[in-house]
Amino acid sequence: MRKLALIASIASIALPMLGGAAMAQETVKIGYIDPLSGGGASVGEVGLKTFQFLADELNAKGGILGKKVEIVPLDNKTNPQESLIQAQKAIDGGIRYITQGNGSSVAGALSDFVTKFNDRNPGKEVLYFNYAAVDPVLTNEKCSFWHFRWDANSDIKMEALTNYIKTVPAVKNVYLINQDYSFGQSVRTQARAMLGTKRPDVKIVGDELHPLLKITDFAPYIAKIKASGADSVITGNWGQDFALLLKAAADAGLKVSWFTYYAGGTGGPTAIKQAGLNHQVFQIAEGIPNLGHASADVFEKALRAKYDFSLFYPRAVNEMRMFAAAAEKAKSLDPVKVAAALEGMEFEVFDGGKGNMRKDDHQFFQPMYIASFGERTDKEPFDEEKTGWGWKLAAKIDTPQTVLPTTCKMERP
Amino acid sequence: MLELIVISTLNGVLYGMLLFLMASGLTVIFSMLGVLNFAHASFYMLGAFFGFQISRWFGFWPALILAPLLAGALGAAVERYGLRHVHKNGHVAELLFTFGLAFAIEEIVQIIWGKSPVDFRVPPLLDFPAFTLFSTNYPAFKIFMLVVSIVIFIGLLVVLKRTRIGLIVQAALTHPHMVGHLGHNVGRIFMLVFGVGTALAAVAGVIAGPALVTQSNMAGLLGPILFVVVVVGGLGSLPGAFIASLLIGLVQTFAVSMNGSLAGAFGPLSPDYAATWLSDIWNVTVAQIAPIMPYLLLVLILIFRPMGLLGTRDT
Secondary structure, rough: HHHHHHOOOOOOOOHHHHHHHHHHHHOOEEEEEEEOHHHHHHHHHHHHHHHHHHHHHHHHHOOOOEEEEEEEEEEEOOOOHHHHHHHHHHHHHHOOEEEEEEHHHHHHHHHHHHHHHHHHHOOOEEEEOOOOOHHHHOOOOOOOOOEEEEOOOOOHHHHHHHHHOOOOOOOOOOOEEEEOOOOHHHHHHHHHHHHHOEEEOOEEEEEEEEEOOOOOHHHHHHHHHHHHHHOOOOOOOOHHHHHHHHHHHHHOOOOOEEEEEEOOOOHHHHHHHHHHOOOOOEEEEEEOOOOOOOOHHHHHEEEEEEEOOOOOOOOHHHHHHHHHHHHHHHOOOOOHHHHHHHHOEEEEOOOOOOEEOOOOOEEEOOEEEEEEOOOOOOOOOOOOOOOOOOEEEEEEEOOHHHOOOOOOOOOOO | OOOHHHHHHHHHHHHHHHHHHHHHHHHHHHHHHHHHHOHEEEHHHHHHHHHHHHHHHOOOOHHHHHHHHHHHHHHHHHHHHHHHHHHHHHHHHHHHHHHHHHHHHHHHHHHHHOOOOOOOOHHHHHEEEEEEEEEEEEEEHHHHHHHHHHHHHHHHHHHHHHOOOHHHHHHHOOOOHHHHOOOHHHHHHHHHHHHHHHHHHHHHOOOOOHOOOOOHHHHHHHHHHHHHHHHHHHOOOOHHHHHHHHHHHHHHHHHHHHOOOOHHEEEEEEEEHOOOHHHHHHHEEOOOOOHHHHHHHHHHHHHHHOOOOOOOOOO
């Protein structure tokens, strides 16, 4: 009897393993390495669901090369070291594609890790798809053949934002507040440099760096902005660092214009509405709802019907669709071949218009949009976070105007 | 400038009072049981999550009463059925017990409420600006937080100074063994103190939850600061904890509002050193190092006055 139980227990352990191995050949696994706990969890969670939605979309059309797409969530706690552990775990589990977006500190570590891993393990290469980490060095000094970026890098975004600020004479005293790590520092340096040449009359009345995702009460910072006499704030803050910053501004009744990268992230729209900043908060992104692009509207409606959030990552849509297109073009899921197919690829992006993955540095270029958040007219059907307010287009930047030079010297295998 | 000073003072005092709500329990527990309770901030977190859940069911006001009672009962149970057994094996075992407990509580909270922040809102009754000072609004809820912590502080003082139980607790602070020899039920006092201490931390959780962020890492963010408060104030000294809480609250808030740096004080660094590590140190502002100020204070206090500001015993 005991022997029987033993055999049964071994079988019960072994059978699913066999089943797993058989399944693995039928699926394309993508390791999603992003924060699912801690201060970055609110955005990490939304990202995960977005990717799962995109995987479902691909699977409904028969998957990639007939294989089912599966997103494997891996929690990195917005921590570079933890990310490497998770990446190793993913690779040990047979995953050849990883994607990550939150935190350029993490992205730098991952890009490095993947590059070294691929050098040492030819034939087992891993590709890293970056959908949101925008530190320019990733496609310049520290570029890697194994890294592809779908979000416009920080310099491109700041170039567009400052071009827009050039046309707004009301901006006179600017306050910079950013997260204290590579990305936040690059935002502040670029903002200073670009404003200096485009609007020399603008005064920088404050330049703040605060710890990343650790502040729970921004009231002291808001008091400081208020005291500085600023009329506009430029910030690259994302996740709770943006939502809480705006929440504190709402509490204190601070009325300034905000030029941001990520105002649309979880909690952001709610805080803006609370602060009563009608069309005073601007965001630069590769897409917003309310652009009136037919296929994007269909997607947006389907996403909102399934989840209680709107699409914050059109870049993730581009990433997944291009991945599928590249695999089909290469007729293979071998990462080296997929990477080769992605290089220089032209693609019709989510919100319409042509984008291309530059071969020199693996930076994706696409039309960019500056939009403000506030009351809607008939032209803006979508609101955000049930506030009744929505995004309204302020300026569109076409792909050729977003192209910046790169210093990348790509090493190809 | 005046505006900044006034608002920063208000913010600093508020933060200080929140710290005190937690540190008061921690310091009393430390001096009576001789254990630095690593799980203390976890009860603050439990308070916030209980508060969130109960306010979902019955509203914010019942939550303000029920959540601390629940967390306090849990705290008392931890002392009665956990710590008391571990006590036999000495202080190191107790320390490790609370250390493990902190992780266990965090995991349990994650299992029940998830890892991302929960939507714990300020009650509508208090969701308006209390007053406007130099064109800056001050939220009514923050004033409410301030009032609650001051009321509790006064209540605590009265209990400690005017009641029999307070007398015994005070005696046990300085002479724990003597109190036992005098025939008091030290075990029950310990349980009571642990329960009340954790309940106070939970009160802080319920009122801080809606104003700050209620999520599973909130204990980890605040825990280390609590130890700083207790050590700086002096072990087992309630007035010390009070002063240290306010001090740290004000130091942190004011540090954020200052822009001074070495470059500001002594002029810009000569261009020869621009690319070296020196330029980082030279240009870092007081605001940037605000988060480490309390720890700097901790190190200085331990070097120059190990018993803390108002402490009487050495560690």
